[in-house]
Amino acid sequence: MSQDLSATGQSTMNCQCGIATRIFIGFTPTNVVRRFYKCSKPNGYKCDYWKWVDDPLHPRVANFIHDLKKENDNLHREKKALETGMVILKVFGIDIEENCECLDEINVSKSEQVVVDNEEGCCQ
Ligand SMILES: [Zn+2]
Numbered sequence: 001m002s003q004d005l006s007a008t009g010q011s012t013m014n015c016q017c018g019i020a021t022r023i024f025i026g027f028t029p030t031n032v033v034r035r036f037y038k039c040s041k042p043n044g045y046k047c048d049y050w051k052w053v054d055d056p057l058h059p060r061v062a063n064f065i066h067d068l069k070k071e072n073d074n075l076h077r078e079k080k081a082l083e084t085g086m087v088i089l090k091v092f093g094i095d096i097e098e099n100c101e102c103l104d105e106i107n108v109s110k111s112e113q114v115v116v117d118n119e120e121g122c123c124q
Contacts, residue, residue: 015039015049023053031056032066 015021021037035053039046057065 011037011053013037013051016047017041017049021049027066027069029066030059030062032062032069033057 011021011023013021015037017039019040022040023035024038026032026034026036034056036050037053038050039048041047056062
């Protein structure tokens with residue numbers, strides 16, 4: 001579960017150590033974006049205290065949010081990969097914007113050809 005949570009801040013709730021807990025957010029399929037209190041000490045020194053802050057979501061809503069989060073994470077990974085690809089292309093001196101203009105010209109000339117072909121077909 002440690003991979004699927006993030007800390008959001010300090011709380012006023014104390015743990016068994018007598019110190020303020022931190023509030024974390026779970027992203028597991030059954031408890032997506034559900035906050036909970038947990039000991040704020042580093043791993044290995046934490047006590048066992050934890051308590052839910054939020055009520056559970058309806059399973060349908062939790063699944064929906066979980067799927068959206070997965071999709072968002074995938075889009076971020078894809079964006080990073082594309083940005084890396086752009087950097088690599090620039091290193092090899094390939095200008096994407098210049099090449100995109102060439103592609104636009106190719107697309108325009110192809111669509112013009114299609115229109116001409118249709119007109120010739122109509123007249124015969
Ligand atoms: Zn503690």
